[in-house]
Amino acid sequence: MERILSRQEASEAVQDHGWRYMLGGLHTSVPVGTLAQAISLAADAVAVCGDDADRHLHVDARPDLAVFTLQSSDHAAVTTRDVELARRISATAEESGLLPEPGLGTGAPRSVQVMEIAIDALDISGIRPFWKAVLGYADEAGAEGPEDPLVDPLRQGPAIWFQPMDRPRPQRNRIHIDVSVPHDEAPRRVEAALAAGGRLVSATRAPAFWVLADLEGNEACVTTWQGRDG
Structure with missing residues (x-):
């Protein structure tokens, strides 16, 4: 059953999967080479989220970066479902040869904020x-x-x-x-x-x-x- 997480729980649940908790949501960015690649990754993320995408996922696709945010719109908070979706999106990105970068990485001017x-x-x-x-x-x-x-x-x-x-x-x-x-x-x-x-x-x-x-x-x-x- 979906449960609202504390700040500590949300942070610890996703930190090893390339996400960070900030202001009531889970955030990550994935460096890409083209806009087409960003859109493809966004489409993959929507697919793995399934019916939950519209209520949990926000995506900003750019030529060099795909930025993902997860938050339950029903609760205006991070839930156990958001954590599960974050892990799925990270796995999908890795299968495509891409890595989420919550912190400073090669070619990244800064992390998510x-x-x-x-x-x-x-x-x-x-x-x-x-x-x-x-x-x-x-x-x-x-x-x-x-x-x-x-x-x-x-x-x-x-x-x-x-x-x-x-x-x-x-x-x-x-x-x-x-x-x-x-x-x-x-x-x-x-x-x-x-x-x-x-x-x-x-x-x-x-x-x-x-x-x-x-x-x-x-x-x-x-x-x-x-x-x-x-």
Whole structure:
């Protein structure tokens, strides 16, 4: 019977099969040589997922890369079924002579990641309609409240979430990017950002997130599933 997995369970179940758990989903990328090869691999993945493909699988096929995401649309979470499908897709890729690359590999500029944009606000319900309209975004599935996140209905842009403020902060940026990366890649990403001229604002919540800033104080967070409740 399909069961929702904890973050720890989901991560451990697929890590040895070339997948990583991030933001409620399983993710992997497979380097390919042509768009035709990417589409062929995507078709194979749909075939091995069978009737579950429409409710679990998302594919982004490109000339040099096929990116796969698994999440149960019924539960908006990773389940035991997603893990089984991830293993099937990995086996199919390997049969085609291709290998999933969740981490940095030959020819890969980086691993899989998921981006979100966070907007700090005193009145979230007051500003949320503006961002929904100007971006052409929609309510997150199952979440239609006045302070809930917004998502791109075409899955092209990052999700938007809103962080409450208790007082105005006119001298500090109030929009920042959250970069969710595989837990085993996060330290390397933080080191690279610091080596590129960034500074560490806070690591008190690491490994859930590190707060970094550029030379002018604009912030970004590198985040993982680790160190969070649940």
